Amino acid sequence: MIPENLLLDYSATLENKGASEIIISEKSRADFYFQIKTGEIKMFNLNEQGKEFVQGIFYDGESFGEPPLFGDFKYPASAVAVKPTQLFKLSKTNLFKLLTNNPEINLKFTKALAKRLYYKATILKEISVHPPEHRILALIDFLKRKDGSDKLFQVELTCQQIADLTGQRVETVIRAIKQLEIDGEIKLINRKVFR
Template sequence: MISEEVLEHFGAIKIHLKKDDLIFTEGARADFFYQVLNGEVKMFNRTEQGKEFTQGIFKKGKSFGEPPLFGDFPYPAGAKANKPSTLLRLSKNQLFQLLQTKPQIHLKLTQILCSRLNYKAMRLKEVSVFSTENRIMNLLCHLKKEAGISGKYEVKLTRLEISELTGLRVETVIRTIKKLENDKKLSIINRKVIV
C-alpha cells in the first residue's frame, strides 16, 4: 500500500519474524504502524477455551492494526507471524507526519479502512443471521473478489483457517464444504476448494 521507500524515508525499520512470533497482544497500547514486506500476519482473538478466532490475514503490501492508532485505544486483537515474515514498523507520530504531508496516501488508507469496516459489518451480520453455508460462501467469495479473479479461484486457506475466519468448528466447515460441493456451489479438486 505505502511504498517501502516512503515508509523508510519517514523512519520505518524492518522487523524480521519467525513463525508464531507475536507482534502485539490484545489490550496492548498501539504505538506503531505495521506493513507486511513478505510473509503473512494473522490478527486474532482467543476464546476462554483457547480457540483462536481470526480477525484477518495480511500478506505482502498490506498494513494492519491501524484503528487503535487513530482512535487512541488498545489493540482489540493480537497479531502474530503466520510464517517467517518481514515487516516495516513506523511509529505513530511518524505515521501522522507522513499522512499530513502525503494526502493521497491518507486518502488511500482511509479507503482501505472503510473497506475493512464494511467487511467487519458483513461478518457480524453473517454470524448473527446467516446459515453456515452462507457464512462460508460469503467468505470464499470475498477472498475471490479481493484477489481480483473473475474465473475459477483456488482458495488458499486450510479448513482450519476457514474455521478461524468464520467462527465455526473445523468439523462444521468440513461437513459444510462437502455439502456445498454436492449442491454444486463449489468444487473440490485434489483437496483444494475451487470457487
C-alpha cells in the first residue's frame, strides 16, 4: 500500500514474526501502523464459546488494523501471523506525518480503507440475510474484483477460512460449495474452487 522506501524514510522498522505469533491483541491501544512485506495475517474475534470469527486475511503489501489509529479507539479484533511473516511497523505519529506530507499516498490510503469498509458492509449483510451459497459467492466475487482478473479466478482460501469469513460451519461450506458446483456457479478443479 505505502511504498517500502517511504515507510523506511519515516522510521518504520521491519520485523519478523513466527507463525501463530500475536501482532495485535483485541482491546489494546493502537499505536502503530502495520504493513506486510511477505506473509499472511489474520484478524479475528473469539466469542464466549471460543469460536473464531475472521474479520479479514491480509497478504503481501497489505496493511491491517488502521481504523483505531484514526478513530482513537482500541483494537476491536486481534491479529495473528498465519505463517512466518515480515512486516513494517510505523508509529502512529510518523504515519500521520507521512500521510500529511504525501497527499497522493493519503488518497490511495483513503481509497483502500473505503474498499475495506465496503467489504465489511457487504459481508455483514450477507451473513445476516442470505443463505450459505449466496454468502460464499459474495465473498468469492469480492476477492475476484479485488484481484482485478477477468479470467477464471482461483480461490486461495481453505474451506475453514471461507467458513470463518462468512460466519458458517465448515460442514455447511462444504455442502454449499458442492451445491454451487452442481448449479454451475463455480468449478472444482483438483479440489480447488474457481469462478
